[in-house]
Amino acid sequence: MVISALWIKRPFCRKRTLLCGWRISISSPLRLENIHFKDWSVIGAELLLTGGFTSVGRSLEIEIRLFDVFWGRQILGKRVLGDIRDYRFLMHRVGNEIIRELTGQEGIFLTRLAFVGNASGHKEIYVSDYDGHNVRQITKDNSIALLPRWSPDGIKIMYNSYKDGGPMLYMKDISTGTVKRISSRSGLNIGACWSPDGKKVALTLSRKGNPDIFTIDLNGKITNQLTSHWSIDVSPAFSPDGNMIAFVSNRSGSPQIYVQDLNNGREERLTFEGKYITSPSWSSRNRIAFVSMDDGHFDIYAMDPDGGRLLRLTENQGNNEDPCWSPDGRYIVFSSNRTGRYHLYIMTANGQNQTRITFNRGDQTAPSWAP
Amino acid sequence: MKRKMIAGLIVLAFVCSSPLLMTSCSKKAVKSWADKAFTRPTSMKKAEAPAVAPAEAPGRQARIQELEKARRIAEEMRVFETTNIFFDFDKADLKPQAKATLKKKADWLSDNAAYALRIMGHCDERGTAEYNLALGERRAHAAKKFLSALGISADRIYTVSYGEEKPAEPGHNEAAWSKNRRDEFKLIK
Numbered sequence: 001m002v003i004s005a006l007w008i009k010r011p012f013c014r015k016r017t018l019l020c021g022w023r024i025s026i027s028s029p030l031r032l033e034n035i036h037f038k039d040w041s042v043i044g045a046e047l048l049l050t051g052g053f054t055s056v057g058r059s060l061e062i063e064i065r066l067f068d069v070f071w072g073r074q075i076l077g078k079r080v081l082g083d084i085r086d087y088r089f090l091m092h093r094v095g096n097e098i099i100r101e102l103t104g105q106e107g108i109f110l111t112r113l114a115f116v117g118n119a120s121g122h123k124e125i126y127v128s129d130y131d132g133h134n135v136r137q138i139t140k141d142n143s144i145a146l147l148p149r150w151s152p153d154g155i156k157i158m159y160n161s162y163k164d165g166g167p168m169l170y171m172k173d174i175s176t177g178t179v180k181r182i183s184s185r186s187g188l189n190i191g192a193c194w195s196p197d198g199k200k201v202a203l204t205l206s207r208k209g210n211p212d213i214f215t216i217d218l219n220g221k222i223t224n225q226l227t228s229h230w231s232i233d234v235s236p237a238f239s240p241d242g243n244m245i246a247f248v249s250n251r252s253g254s255p256q257i258y259v260q261d262l263n264n265g266r267e268e269r270l271t272f273e274g275k276y277i278t279s280p281s282w283s284s285r286n287r288i289a290f291v292s293m294d295d296g297h298f299d300i301y302a303m304d305p306d307g308g309r310l311l312r313l314t315e316n317q318g319n320n321e322d323p324c325w326s327p328d329g330r331y332i333v334f335s336s337n338r339t340g341r342y343h344l345y346i347m348t349a350n351g352q353n354q355t356r357i358t359f360n361r362g363d364q365t366a367p368s369w370a371p
Numbered sequence: 372m373k374r375k376m377i378a379g380l381i382v383l384a385f386v387c388s389s390p391l392l393m394t395s396c397s398k399k400a401v402k403s404w405a406d407k408a409f410t411r412p413t414s415m416k417k418a419e420a421p422a423v424a425p426a427e428a429p430g431r432q433a434r435i436q437e438l439e440k441a442r443r444i445a446e447e448m449r450v451f452e453t454t455n456i457f458f459d460f461d462k463a464d465l466k467p468q469a470k471a472t473l474k475k476k477a478d479w480l481s482d483n484a485a486y487a488l489r490i491m492g493h494c495d496e497r498g499t500a501e502y503n504l505a506l507g508e509r510r511a512h513a514a515k516k517f518l519s520a521l522g523i524s525a526d527r528i529y530t531v532s533y534g535e536e537k538p539a540e541p542g543h544n545e546a547a548w549s550k551n552r553r554d555e556f557k558l559i560k
Contacts, residue, residue: 123536144536146500166531167504188508188532191501204505209512211505232505248502254461255502276461278499293497321499366500 032065037072045069049098060084064094066101076101088133099328108326112370113333114138114148114157115344119362125159127174130326130333130369132344132357138172147191150370151198157368158182158192158201169203171218182220187211193236193245202226202236202245213247226260227267237282239305246270246280246288246305257290259305270307279322285329287349289313291321300334302349313351320345327371333357335365444483448558451479455539455553456514460495463509465517469554473514476556477521487527489557490514494535495548507532514554529559 040048051064059081066076078097082090092109099107111130116123120137125148128135139145143163150157157172167190169183183189187206194201200215200223213226213236227233231251238245246259257271257280271277274292281289282305289302298319303310314320318338325332330349335342339356342363347354358364454476456469465473480488492511494503511530519525540547 144533146536162533162536167534187530188504190504204501206505206508211508232502232509234501234505235499248499250461250502255498276498278502291499296497298497 032067032072032074035067035072037067037069040069047075047102051094055084058084060087060090062087062090062094064098066098088129092129103328105328108328108331111327112150112154113344113367114150114159114370115335115358115367116146116148116365117360117362119360125157125172126364127157127370128358130357131346132359135358135360138174147366149192149194149201149368151194152196152371153198154370158194160190160192169220182218183216184220191235193238195238196240196242202238204234204236213245226262235278235280237280237288239282240284240286244305246282248278248280257288270303270305272307273310281323281325281332283325283329283349284327285349287325287329289323289325289332291323300332300351302332311350313347314354317354322366324367324369325349326369333367333369335363335367447479451476452556452558455555457549458510458552458554460548460552461498461506463506463513465513469514470517473517474521477518477523480518480523480527485560487529487559488518488523489529489531489559491537491555491557492530492532493537493539493551493553493555495551496535496538496543497548498535500534500536504532504534507534510552510554 035048035050037048046069048067048069049064050067051062053060053062055061060083061079061081063079064077065074067073068075076098078094080090080094095109096107099105099109108130112127113130113132114125114127117126117137118124122142123144123146124137124141125139125145126135126137138157139159139161141161141163143161146160146167148157148159155173155175157174159170159172160167161170164181164184166186167188168181169189169192170179171182172179183203183205185205185207187209188204188211190204192201192203195215200217202213202215204211205214206212210230211232211234212228213233214222215224215226216222226236226245227247227249229249229251231249232255233247233249235248236245237247243263244259244261246257248255249258250256252269254275256269256277258267258269260267270288271290271292274294276293277290279291283289286305287302288305289300291298292301298321299315300313300320300323301310302313313332314336318336320334320336323332323334331346332349333344333346336345342365343356344358344364344367345354345356454472456465456472458464458466480486490511492507492509494507508530511532515525515528515530518528538547538551539553540550
């Protein structure tokens, strides 16, 4: 991220060389023999990233090299060529290569977000790149659109809209633009969460008066009823293996987070510390982020699926809500009103580097992170 | 001669029975009129006593009365629809004042059987959209249950939750929040 940010800010110089060792300095050379690794190890750098670009006419060539400072050897060397207008895409591709080399996992630089924005005067669904660029409005319901949720394949978005009167569930295919109504039962049809295999969604229905969690297939047919309790049960979140869900219930008198083992139906309460706890999001690295209200303020926390290793991620910065993990489980996108209105921010899994990513009019809330 | 007598008797029988037939007919007509809720007192009078010359003064008075009644009902409906009931944070229990308000609404609904009711449940902005949608529904259901316990048919009452999506007050403090945790009411004919 630091890497890509650094590059984006200097796209149009003729030629320039950048050095970056988790600390950034701008000076000399790209090649192994020109680097004094001792200078870098002295300041605590473990890795050194060097890179440069050449732009002739409309073409852009980017070259990067990643070094292990301790051993003084090159780990990765990449060169990409493309149109200068695609410089963000090119650099993000390089970023993903670096992350894959270092972690063995796909990076987040080519992922997208969906969120709710109200700049038009109505709440509508928008999509953007992972860093808030390329914002595009994808609904024009002129009603209330809520709770967008990307499918695991990144092609479809489930969302709620009041365009037909009540809170009903719709699925928009991003590639074709078609919208299909999935569930229009009386009462609530809200908060769809895709199963990891993308074949069904868990959601809250209240057709018989009480809000309970069900699973439905992509045609809207009910396949299973997961909870049946007189309380409010909402906000299901599948575990990465699809064997459990976390959800919010007020069966104890106030909203708290519970988990259910989908194989045997056993339920367990996970949160006991706060009085008002909502918004579970289950990461691919098996952490559950959630929101707790404390002294009238909302803040984001994360814990293990057994309630252990509880960590507070935001503090003293307005309200922080709607956490959603990146596909690799290393980052969280969330909404915060620390500057007055609600905008989207990204932070690492332990709450560091909180960075604002949307600068649009109105409020941006309820982000969902696509693969 | 005999034949003439028989024919005369038949004619007589017809003549005698015809008023009876007529009265039963007119009764039926009146009854079927009365069955409909839209019966107008003036038209009934006309049907029963067509001989009386249509006096202009009572007709006008009736019209004035009707207009006044319409005006009164419109005012009652305005009050009905603008009187919300309010809830505590994260609660859907009816407070004493809400119950008193709902009792008045139940009285009006039983007097005006032609109207159905839509109840819209709302929350303040705090908390998640999802939980608040469920809570708003709880609030609408609470009012619906109370009204049906007072004899208003549940078939006449529709509910919809808007969660935190349609605040009445835009502020971000308890003064605004307390006005936003509400049920709104809309009459449908």
